Amino acid sequence: MLSNSTKYAIKAALYLAVNSSEKKKIRIKDIAEPINVPKAYIAKILQDLSKKNLVSSTKGPQGGFYVSNENRQVKISEIIDAVDGEERINSCLLSLGECNSDNPCSLHHLVYKEKQKILRNFNITSLEMLSRHIKEGKSVLPL
Amino acid sequence: MLSNSTKYAIKAALYLAVNSSEKKKIRIKDIAEPINVPKAYIAKILQDLSKKNLVSSTKGPQGGFYVSNENRQVKISEIIDAVDGEERINSCLLSLGECNSDNPCSLHHLVYKEKQKILRNFNITSLEMLSRHIKEGKSVLPL
DNA sequence: AATAAAATATGATAAAAATCATATTTAAGA
DNA sequence: TCTTAAATATGATTTTTATCATATTTTATT
Numbered sequence: 001m002l003s004n005s006t007k008y009a010i011k012a013a014l015y016l017a018v019n020s021s022e023k024k025k026i027r028i029k030d031i032a033e034p035i036n037v038p039k040a041y042i043a044k045i046l047q048d049l050s051k052k053n054l055v056s057s058t059k060g061p062q063g064g065f066y067v068s069n070e071n072r073q074v075k076i077s078e079i080i081d082a083v084d085g086e087e088r089i090n091s092c093l094l095s096l097g098e099c100n101s102d103n104p105c106s107l108h109h110l111v112y113k114e115k116q117k118i119l120r121n122f123n124i125t126s127l128e129m130l131s132r133h134i135k136e137g138k139s140v141l142p143l
Numbered sequence: 144m145l146s147n148s149t150k151y152a153i154k155a156a157l158y159l160a161v162n163s164s165e166k167k168k169i170r171i172k173d174i175a176e177p178i179n180v181p182k183a184y185i186a187k188i189l190q191d192l193s194k195k196n197l198v199s200s201t202k203g204p205q206g207g208f209y210v211s212n213e214n215r216q217v218k219i220s221e222i223i224d225a226v227d228g229e230e231r232i233n234s235c236l237l238s239l240g241e242c243n244s245d246n247p248c249s250l251h252h253l254v255y256k257e258k259q260k261i262l263r264n265f266n267i268t269s270l271e272m273l274s275r276h277i278k279e280g281k282s283v284l285p286l
Numbered sequence: 287a288a289t290a291a292a293a294t295a296t297g298a299t300a301a302a303a304a305t306c307a308t309a310t311t312t313a314a315g316a
Numbered sequence: 317t318c319t320t321a322a323a324t325a326t327g328a329t330t331t332t333t334a335t336c337a338t339a340t341t342t343t344a345t346t
Contacts, residue, residue: 059342142240
């Protein structure tokens with residue numbers, strides 16, 4: 001459902017949402033370790049997210065990655081789409097080109113309602129909401 | 144969510160459910176073309192399914208693959224588990240080792256109810272049910 | 287201005303998944 | 317019993333994904 005890269009992207013973005021701010025930037029190496037993702041790998045992913053303005057960064061001494069107040073409104077779906085592309089998560093389970101209620105693949109009716117709900121949840125849930133959740137101890141940022 | 148191999152496995156099993164019987168076996172090459180999957184690739188997958196008694200086969204002239212009446216009761220989940228392993232579809236979205244309502248990852252509450260429903264649908268839906276669906280024109284076996 | 291600390295850009299390597307090829311085994315039919 | 321048609325077993329190749337490495341650019345600090 002989600003690629004490894006997207007999982008890492010979400011973990012990193014959430015880590016930043018919980019631990020960083022405009023005034024508290026975090027260096028690659030200080031992100032990689034707590035979320036347990038190879039440094040060079042998460043660097044590349046964060047660079048992508050930064051270029052797409054989903055997280056923020058500054059170069060040079062005292063630089064690093066962080067989430068701005070704008071970034072806090074970024075939705076989970078935006079991160080997924082940025083890393084995996086919109087195709088992947090929307091595609092038909094059996095790879096039927098146009099799969100919808102008028103032309104459903106054989107598994108369509110087993111999943112489409114639930115899939116719609118999940119996608120909707122991704123669309124309405126922001127980094128801010130999840131980071132609050134984590135800070136309140138209601139969920140866990142893995143590894 | 145599903146690997147390519149599992150998609151092919153489901154397509155092939157459904158093709159057999161619709162078109163084969165104990166008396167009408169179908170050769171690899173006559174399956175591969177209509178479902179649009181490379182011959183050698185679908186051969187390997189069907190051999191696996193056959194070894195696990197999810198579809199049936201006989202060697203030699205007049206041989207081929209088919210679904211027995213028993214096979215018709217095989218559930219979609221059995222095919223998925225046979226090809227991808229049970230891990231894949233059950234695993235946490237963020238790869239949290241033990242992810243459940245007591246120890247939820249940050250995305251858990253966005254997906255778990257819907258995921259349970261989908262898994263349940265896979266557990267209760269048989270090849271027979273889907274092949275009837277297809278024969279009635281209510282859904283489409285892709286490609 | 288010079289230095290050093292950070293991200294950035296680019297690309298190389300490794301691992302996994304998908305795809306392809308072929309020699310072997312089995313069983314029907316002549 | 318011989319031939320032939322089929323699956324089976326095994327493994328090679330290709331493509332994609334994940335991972336690692338490094339030279340370049342930017343910017344704060346001295």
